[in-house]
Amino acid sequence: xxxxxxxxxxxxxxxxxxxxxxxxxxxxxxxxxxxxxxxxxxxxxxxxxxxxxxxxxxxxxxxxxxxxxxxxxxxxxxxxxxxxxxxxxxxxxxxxxxxxxxxxxxxxxxxxxxxxxxxxxxxxxxxxxxxxxxxxxxxxxxxxxxxxxxxxxxxxxxxxxxxxxxxxxxxxxxxxxxxxxxxxxxxxxxxxxxxxxxxxxxxxxxxxxxxxxxxxxxxxxxxxxxxxxxxxxxxxxxxxxxxxxxxxxxxxxxxxxxxxxxxxxxxxxxxxxxxxxxxxxxxxxxxxxxxxxxxxxxx
Amino acid sequence: xxxxxxxxxxxxxxxxxxxxxxxxxxxxxxxxxxxxxxxxxxxxxxxxxxxxxxxxxxxxxxxxxxxxxxxxxxxxxxxxxxxxxxxxxxxxxxxxxxxxxxxxxxxxxxxxxxxxxxxxxxxxxxxxxxxxxxxxxxxxxxxxxxxxxxxxxxxxxxxxxxxxxxxxxxxxxxxxxxxxxxxxxxxxxxxxxxxxxxxxxxxxxxxxxxxxxxxxxxxxxxxxxxxxxxxxxxxxxxxxxxxxxxxxxxxxxxxxxxxxxxxxxxxxxxxxxxxxxxxxxxxxxxxxxxxxxxxxxxxxxxxxxxxxxxxxxxx
Numbered sequence: 001x002x003x004x005x006x007x008x009x010x011x012x013x014x015x016x017x018x019x020x021x022x023x024x025x026x027x028x029x030x031x032x033x034x035x036x037x038x039x040x041x042x043x044x045x046x047x048x049x050x051x052x053x054x055x056x057x058x059x060x061x062x063x064x065x066x067x068x069x070x071x072x073x074x075x076x077x078x079x080x081x082x083x084x085x086x087x088x089x090x091x092x093x094x095x096x097x098x099x100x101x102x103x104x105x106x107x108x109x110x111x112x113x114x115x116x117x118x119x120x121x122x123x124x125x126x127x128x129x130x131x132x133x134x135x136x137x138x139x140x141x142x143x144x145x146x147x148x149x150x151x152x153x154x155x156x157x158x159x160x161x162x163x164x165x166x167x168x169x170x171x172x173x174x175x176x177x178x179x180x181x182x183x184x185x186x187x188x189x190x191x192x193x194x195x196x197x198x199x200x201x202x203x204x205x206x207x208x209x210x211x212x213x214x215x216x217x218x219x220x221x222x223x224x225x226x227x228x229x230x231x232x233x234x235x236x237x238x239x240x241x242x243x244x245x246x247x248x249x250x251x252x253x254x255x256x257x258x259x260x261x262x263x264x265x266x267x268x269x270x271x272x273x274x275x276x277x278x279x280x281x282x283x284x285x286x287x288x289x290x291x292x293x294x295x296x297x298x299x
Numbered sequence: 300x301x302x303x304x305x306x307x308x309x310x311x312x313x314x315x316x317x318x319x320x321x322x323x324x325x326x327x328x329x330x331x332x333x334x335x336x337x338x339x340x341x342x343x344x345x346x347x348x349x350x351x352x353x354x355x356x357x358x359x360x361x362x363x364x365x366x367x368x369x370x371x372x373x374x375x376x377x378x379x380x381x382x383x384x385x386x387x388x389x390x391x392x393x394x395x396x397x398x399x400x401x402x403x404x405x406x407x408x409x410x411x412x413x414x415x416x417x418x419x420x421x422x423x424x425x426x427x428x429x430x431x432x433x434x435x436x437x438x439x440x441x442x443x444x445x446x447x448x449x450x451x452x453x454x455x456x457x458x459x460x461x462x463x464x465x466x467x468x469x470x471x472x473x474x475x476x477x478x479x480x481x482x483x484x485x486x487x488x489x490x491x492x493x494x495x496x497x498x499x500x501x502x503x504x505x506x507x508x509x510x511x512x513x514x515x516x517x518x519x520x521x522x523x524x525x526x527x528x529x530x531x532x533x534x535x536x537x538x539x540x541x542x543x544x545x546x547x548x549x550x551x552x553x554x555x556x557x558x559x560x561x562x563x564x565x566x567x568x569x570x571x572x573x574x575x576x577x578x579x580x581x582x583x584x585x586x587x588x589x590x591x592x593x594x595x596x597x598x599x600x601x602x603x604x605x606x607x608x609x610x611x612x613x614x
Contacts, residue, residue: 104408116582116587117584235412239416273420275423287405
């Protein structure tokens with residue numbers, strides 16, 4: 001019973017983290033049709049900015065602890081905005097119109113560049129920002145002690161999911177974005193500024209990636225290479241849910257999160273296997289993912 | 300059997316390289332061996348690219364080839380290099396025949412992602428297998444060739460080098476014939492427009508399937524040779540960044556000629572050796588910018604420099 005509870009709790013925490021990481025990826029693909037391999041680097045940039053800012057804040061003992069949470073989010077917003085605008089305007093804009101698969105390779109090149117840029121900016125030594133994590137303490141759930149920070153991650157990711165959904169479904173910009181998703185050419189013909197929409201989408205995507213990194217930073221040591229590990233996980237989640245679908249990413253995250261938690265508790269040797277196993281299974285039966293749209297073949 | 304100009308030049312270069320092996324310093328031999336072994340894996344990537352599929356998981360077969368050679372010697376008493384390499388190719392073919400049934404239903408990014416997932420599955424299994432050394436992998440040594448055991452160091456390095464060159468030559472000639480044959484030409488037609496190929500009464504899916512399986516065998520051979528050359532295998536061989544490297548080399552060389560992957564792999568290895576020594580923290584960045592440069596300025600790869608020059612001479 002306890003282990004089942006542990007699986008459920010671990011699973012939902014892991015799932016909410018996965019959703020945070022995958023949301024930006026799916027938003028960018030949905031609108032721009034770019035499967036962004038560099039998304040993991042945005043995550044890493046967010047983690048580094050947050051860790052260095054929060055680390056600096058606590059080392060100087062300037063003020064109360066609650067401000068550090070604002071710093072986490074603030075660091076992610078600023079880093080995501082700057083990086084997103086630079087990359088979309090400076091690189092991707094020049095590449096639009098190429099094959100989807102070529103865009104994957106282009107973002108792979110971007111990933112390689114960003115990985116080393118981070119090494120130049122932040123060096124190769126680990127950064128820590130554990131204070132926001134330890135500050136919140138732990139809660140006992142039955143026999144288990146769970147970190148409050150991890151638990152609040154579930155709430156945060158639910159809020160972010162809802163905000164994204166609201167943005168897309170309830171605002172004017174969201175309507176226009178959906179039009180672009182549905183048919184880019186008609187949207188242009190109707191006078192939509194698709195270029196602007198692309199910039200907005202990409203920046204939202206980078207901010208989401210950076211936010212995921214910033215919120216994870218207190219729980220890990222931030223070292224080079226964290227983005228590379230994360231990106232394949234995010235791919236698995238997004239592909240399971242259906243590329244471009246936010247609801248799909250949520251379901252994919254839950255599926256992967258729970259199965260990984262179950263694997264960790266019952267058969268630890270299958271921990272990594274399970275994630276890609278689920279992905280291959282889903283793809284075998286529903287190639288477009290659980291919530292993806294089937295596209296007619298173009299001749 | 301008649302040989303065309305390309306095949307004769309390939310053979311001439313191969314003979315020259317084997318002879319060069321007798322006078323060249325050890326480090327250069329090692330570098331070239333690794334480069335050519337990797338080029339074989341890249342040949343597998345290129346074979347699929349020609350029909351429009353980009354595999355982000357060719358490391359799967361690279362790893363299978365390497366591990367089979369290693370495990371053959373470690374657990375099953377297969378010490379003969381040729382036997383171990385062939386076994387690696389057979390295992391890869393068997394795996395590819397199963398996975399291919401599923402994978403050939405996908406195109407574009409879906410093929411890329413699913414092939415990536417399969418290689419990550421193998422990675423996940425290997426890092427959790429303590430019998431196979433988990434993340435550290437294990438050493439490959441004590442191999443023989445036709446009953447003759449090279450006495451370690453220089454001698455075995457030289458043997459692997461010659462073996463790699465010969466394997467490379469055979470594979471290159473086979474692939475060259477394949478691309479020139481009718482069925483190889485259809486691969487490009489599938490890339491251009493798959494539905495039309497289907498209208499003409501051919502099954503693109505089975506073509507892609509055959510491609511996928513043969514690419515797997517070629518890549519496994521490359522993996523096995525790498526294992527013999529470095530004397531070590533580890534799960535990193537199946538990690539997705541390794542597959543990314545193969546795509547990089549494939550694009551660098553281009554699809555224009557069977558020799559392109561070999562040239563690109565040598566360029567890649569030489570640049571990497573110096574870059575890691577001189578600028579260890581910007582090595583990947585150099586790679587990234589080169590990749591962007593190739594995509595924008597040399598969409599047909601380094602080989603287009605050669606063919607452009609030829610076209611210029613003719614005009």
